[in-house]
Amino acid sequence: xxxxxxxxxxxxxxxxxxxxxxxxxxxxxxxxxxxxxxxxxxxxxxxxxxxxxxxxxxxxxxxxxxxxxxxxxxxxxxxxxxxxxxxxxxxxxxxxxxxxxxxxxxxxxxxxxxxxxxxxxxxxxxxxxxxxxxxxxxxxxxxxxxxxxxxxxxxxxxxxxxxxxxxxxxxxxxxxxxxxxxxxxxxxxxxxxxxxxxxxxxxxxxxxxxxxxxxxxxxxxxxxxxxxxxxxxxxxxxxxxxxxxxxxxxxxxxxxxxxxxxxxxxxxxxxxxxxxxxxx
Amino acid sequence: xxxxxxxxxxxxxxxxxxxxxxxxxxxxxxxxxxxxxxxxxxxxxxxxxxxxxxxxxxxxxxxxxxxxxxxxxxxxxxxxxxxxxxxxxxxxxxxxxxxxxxxxxxxxxxxxxxxxxxxxxxxxxxxxxxxxxxxxxxxxxxxxxxxxxxxxxxxxxxxxxxxxxxxxxxxxxxxxxxxxxxxxxxxxxxxxxxxxxxxxxxxxxxxxxxxxxxxxxxxxxxxxxxxxxxxxxxxxxxxxxxxxxxxxxxxxxxxxxxxxxxxxxxxxxxxxxxxxxxxxxxxxxxxxxxxxxxxxxxxxxxxxxxxxxxxxxxxxxxxxxxxxxxxxxxxxxxxxxxxxxxxx
Numbered sequence: 001x002x003x004x005x006x007x008x009x010x011x012x013x014x015x016x017x018x019x020x021x022x023x024x025x026x027x028x029x030x031x032x033x034x035x036x037x038x039x040x041x042x043x044x045x046x047x048x049x050x051x052x053x054x055x056x057x058x059x060x061x062x063x064x065x066x067x068x069x070x071x072x073x074x075x076x077x078x079x080x081x082x083x084x085x086x087x088x089x090x091x092x093x094x095x096x097x098x099x100x101x102x103x104x105x106x107x108x109x110x111x112x113x114x115x116x117x118x119x120x121x122x123x124x125x126x127x128x129x130x131x132x133x134x135x136x137x138x139x140x141x142x143x144x145x146x147x148x149x150x151x152x153x154x155x156x157x158x159x160x161x162x163x164x165x166x167x168x169x170x171x172x173x174x175x176x177x178x179x180x181x182x183x184x185x186x187x188x189x190x191x192x193x194x195x196x197x198x199x200x201x202x203x204x205x206x207x208x209x210x211x212x213x214x215x216x217x218x219x220x221x222x223x224x225x226x227x228x229x230x231x232x233x234x235x236x237x238x239x240x241x242x243x244x245x246x247x248x249x250x251x252x253x254x255x256x257x258x259x260x261x262x263x264x265x266x267x268x269x270x271x272x273x274x275x276x277x278x279x280x
Numbered sequence: 281x282x283x284x285x286x287x288x289x290x291x292x293x294x295x296x297x298x299x300x301x302x303x304x305x306x307x308x309x310x311x312x313x314x315x316x317x318x319x320x321x322x323x324x325x326x327x328x329x330x331x332x333x334x335x336x337x338x339x340x341x342x343x344x345x346x347x348x349x350x351x352x353x354x355x356x357x358x359x360x361x362x363x364x365x366x367x368x369x370x371x372x373x374x375x376x377x378x379x380x381x382x383x384x385x386x387x388x389x390x391x392x393x394x395x396x397x398x399x400x401x402x403x404x405x406x407x408x409x410x411x412x413x414x415x416x417x418x419x420x421x422x423x424x425x426x427x428x429x430x431x432x433x434x435x436x437x438x439x440x441x442x443x444x445x446x447x448x449x450x451x452x453x454x455x456x457x458x459x460x461x462x463x464x465x466x467x468x469x470x471x472x473x474x475x476x477x478x479x480x481x482x483x484x485x486x487x488x489x490x491x492x493x494x495x496x497x498x499x500x501x502x503x504x505x506x507x508x509x510x511x512x513x514x515x516x517x518x519x520x521x522x523x524x525x526x527x528x529x530x531x532x533x534x535x536x537x538x539x540x541x542x543x544x545x546x547x548x549x550x551x552x553x554x555x556x557x558x559x560x561x562x563x564x565x566x567x568x569x570x571x572x573x574x575x576x577x578x579x580x581x582x583x584x585x586x587x588x589x590x591x592x593x594x595x596x597x598x599x600x601x602x603x604x605x606x607x608x609x610x611x612x613x614x615x616x617x618x619x620x621x622x623x624x
Contacts, residue, residue, distance in 0.1 A: 002393045006347045006529070006540070007355065054350040055535035059556070081556035095353045243555050245529045248390040251545070252526030253552050255571075256561075257499075258579035263389070277499045279561045 005248045008052045008097025009037045013090055014072060021157025024079040025123055026088055027064060029072045030098060041101060043067055044108060045131040046239060046267045049100030050247050051075060051087060059083040060244045060262070063101060064126040066133035068140070073098070076126045076160065102247040103266045106131055106211065106237060115145035117203040119222050121194045121214025122153050127239055128213050129161050132168070141173060148203050152179040152194040152218075156187045177201055195221035205230040211237045223270065233271035240266045240280055256280050283464035284444040286435075288327070290460040291442075295322035297458060298366060302403075305339045306368040307332050316367060329369065330413050331592050335522035336374050337381060339367055340398045344543045347394070347529070351537040359394070365402040366454070373418045373592040375406050375430035377522035383584040384525050394542075403454055406431040410475045415593030417485025417606055423590055425483055426476040436472040443472045486610040488577065488587060494612055495578040499570070503615040507608065508569035510601045515546035517595035517603070518572065523588045526552070547571045573608060 015029040028051075032038050041049075043063055050058045059081065065074035079088045090096065106127075116135060120128045128149075135144045149168070153159045159178065168176050179190035179197045190197055194214065203210070210226050212219055219238065226236055242254035242261040249263035257276045259265065268276075286294060298304055299319065307329035308317040315334030319325060349356045378399065385395035409416070409425035418424055428434050432451030435442040443464055446452035455461045498504075518524040528545040532538050545552060548568050554560045562568050580588035589605070596604050 002391050002396060004358065004393045005390050006542075007358070010354065053535070054353055054355070054540075055531050055533055055538050057531045058529065084556065097355075241555070242561070243553050245527065245545075249387065250384055250390070250392060250525070250527075251529070252547065252575075253545070255575075255579065257574075258582040279567065 005099065006246070008050065008058075008099040009034065009041065011037070011073075011096055011098045013092055013094045013096060016090070016092055019076060019160040019162075020123075021155070024088075025076060025160055026079075027074055027076045027160075028087065028090075029065075029074050030096070031072050032098075033095070038070070038073075041073065041098070043073075043101035044105035045134050046105035046127045047101040047103045048127075048247075048266060049073075049075070049098055049102060050244075051077070051083070052097030052099070053083055053086040053090075054097060056086040057083045058097075058099075058245075060102070060247060062127040062130075062239070062266075064130055066130050066137060068134055068137040076123070076129075078123050100247065102262055104264065106267055111209055112143045113145065113207075115204070115206070115208040116147050117208055117210040117226075118147070118149045118151070119194060119198055119210060119212045119214070119218075119226075120149070120151045121218035122158065123160060124213040124215065124239075125151060125160055128211060129164060131211065132174070133164070136168070136171070136174060145207060146175065147173065148175040148177070148201065150177045150179070150194055150198050150201055152181070152190075152192075152197065154181045156180050156184050156189075175201075193221070194218050195225050198222055199225045199228075202229060205232070205235065209235050209237060211239075213239045233274060234269050236270040238268055238270060238273060240268060242266075242280065283469050284446075284455060284461040285438070285441045285464045285468060286444055286460050286462075287441045289440075291325075291327070292322040294458055294460040295319065295325065295368075298368075301364065302366045303363045304366050304368055305336065316370070319368075325369065327369070330409075330411070331371055331373070331416070331594060333520065333594070333598065335377065335520060335592070335594060336367055336370050337377060337522050337525070339365065339402065340378065340395050341381065341385070341525060341527075341544075344541055345394060347540045347542055349537075349539040350533075353535070362398065362401060365398065366405060367402060368405045369407045370404050370431070371409055371592070372406055372425060372427040372429070372431070372434075373416070373423055373590040374522050375404055376418075376423050376427060376590045377592075378404070378430045380523045380580075380584075380586060380588050380590065381525055383586070403432045403450055404430060405433045405435060405451075408434055408436040408472075408476065408479070410437050410479050412479055412483045413593060413597075415596040416483050416591060417593060418591035419480060419483045420485025420606075420609075421488055421587050421589050421591040425479040426472075436475060438468060438471055438475075441468075443468050445472075483591075485591060486606050486613065488609060491577045491587075491609065491612055492581040494615075495574055498612070498615065499574070501615060503611070504566050504570045507573075507611070508565035511548075511565050511569055511603060512601060513548050513550070513565055513568065514600060515548040516598050516600065517605075518546040518548055519544060520594040520598055522590060522592055522594070523576070547575070573612075577609070577612075 011030040019025040245251040254261040304319040316336040385392040576588040
């Protein structure tokens with residue numbers, strides 16, 4: 001019997017965490033209703049899934065939890081469109097659908113043994129948070145080199161995963177640089193845009209991969225900083241977003257040239273992107 | 281496998297018997313539109329149909345289909361399995377389109393069960409095109425009016441009868457069950473060869489040789505600035521195209537009960553790639569027209585090794601502003617040096 005890729009697994013919303021002051025970003029902790037659901041949903045960092053609110057629709061969302069988190073899968077969702085609004089209205093205990101995981105995810109085999117520089121802005125931190133937590137897991141930490149995280153948001157209230165940021169700040173094995181765009185009362189951390197902070201941190205490209213995810217303007221100004229540091233385009237990873245329906249390379253709308261973001265991506269090296277049309 | 285014949289007067293009887301076992305899809309005119317419809321009776325079939333206005337892709341990939349139904353947040357059912365099907369009267373170009381669609385829906389990684397089940401469940405009886413239309417250009421894109429690619433049987437019109445050739449074992453098995461088929465003579469088989477040669481001669485079209493390589497370097501060419509300008513963005517071309525397969529998935533009903541539906545969609549629509557954030561990577565007709573042409577003649581070739589156009593000519597016939605894909609192909613052959621179409 002052929003597997004039907006369009007059928008979502010039923011999941012329960014176990015916990016909802018409001019992430020920001022603007023109250024439009026929430027993290028949903030999902031648990032599978034059926035035995036074996038979790039195993040069928042085995043995922044890698046950087047993959048995404050389609051979340052379903054039956055009667056409303058589906059939307060593709062990056063997986064925010066680490067594959068090491070065995071009891072739940074987490075998605076951080078910004079309230080933007082019809083489905084994300086319906087998700088935001090859900091209460092804990094609600095039942096939704098989940099299908100996936102989809103996409104290539106980060107090239108973990110290549111990342112292992114390397115120093116990792118994570119550059120993230122605003123709400124686009126989700127799959128990079130997954131990667132950070134994966135690397136920091138006691139079973140994995142030794143298999144990676146130095147871990148540097150540069151993360152910024154407009155205001156302190158817009159920083160997401162504050163509970164993770166606090167926990168990471170107490171650790172010795174991660175260089176964490178959290179910044180906000182402008183001065184704020186009560187904020188005694190870094191102030192400045194992510195590319196500026198990245199320039200000051202000046203991570204070494206030696207045996208390193210940079211993983212960049214954020215708003216287009218942050219990416220635009222961060223890439224030259226990385227290039228100046230000496231990062232090769234083949235060692236800079238990006239995760240793209242695109243309008244999607246099927247998630248399995250058939251519905252035809254998320255392509256950039258001959259590549260489908262849902263299937264061949266969402267993770268591309270800068271070198272790969274330079275070889276594709278600038279249509280994203 | 282020996283060739284057979286069936287007299288035209290015996291077709292109704294054959295269809296009546298066929299309908300007892302199979303769902304038969306054939307050219308039928310309903311509400312003034314000629315398309316492949318589920319045959320209600322043998323008298324409905326239009327035997328002398330040229331390329332129908334609607335492509336037979338609908339037999340496998342309906343305009344709108346239920347993926348599943350739900351109630352109170354639970355999935356209730358997926359559509360039941362369907363009866364075996366026969367498509368009678370499919371033209372060789374459309375038969376070749378099923379091979380193109382198979383590459384998408386029956387991929388190495390993900391199989392689309394709705395499409396694949398119907399494909400595996402269906403026999404294709406083709407009608408050779410003894411009298412191709414002026415808009416046909418199958419020979420230019422690797423096909424031909426007597427091509428057997430994708431077919432189980434090929435029927436050739438010999439006046440009062442059809443010559444029946446079995447292409448696959450499934451096709452052979454189908455006709456052995458019915459008494460309407462007799463042995464063909466060598467003369468009848470020869471007559472087909474003559475018609476085939478004449479028909480093939482009649483079809484012409486622009487060469488697509490090297491088009492993929494050419495397009496590879498043309499993404500930023502000014503060619504696209506002008507090409508789209510008369511296009512209305514109505515997407516008739518993609519709805520009628522036998523190889524276009526883009527779709528949308530939407531929920532119908534309410535949270536309490538309803539169904540998830542797959543509908544045809546088109547890259548020619550502005551909302552097709554519109555993100556929830558408001559960002560749109562293909563903002564104007566230029567990007568959308570480029571996408572359609574590139575997908576058929578470049579991206580699809582890169583991914584599957586074949587052009588996603590079978591030369592049926594539907595988009596040429598039905599475009600409200602007379603956009604002619606043959607002229608586009610020809611213009612691509614002459615473009616790529618940075619010049620504008622209007623400069624030539």
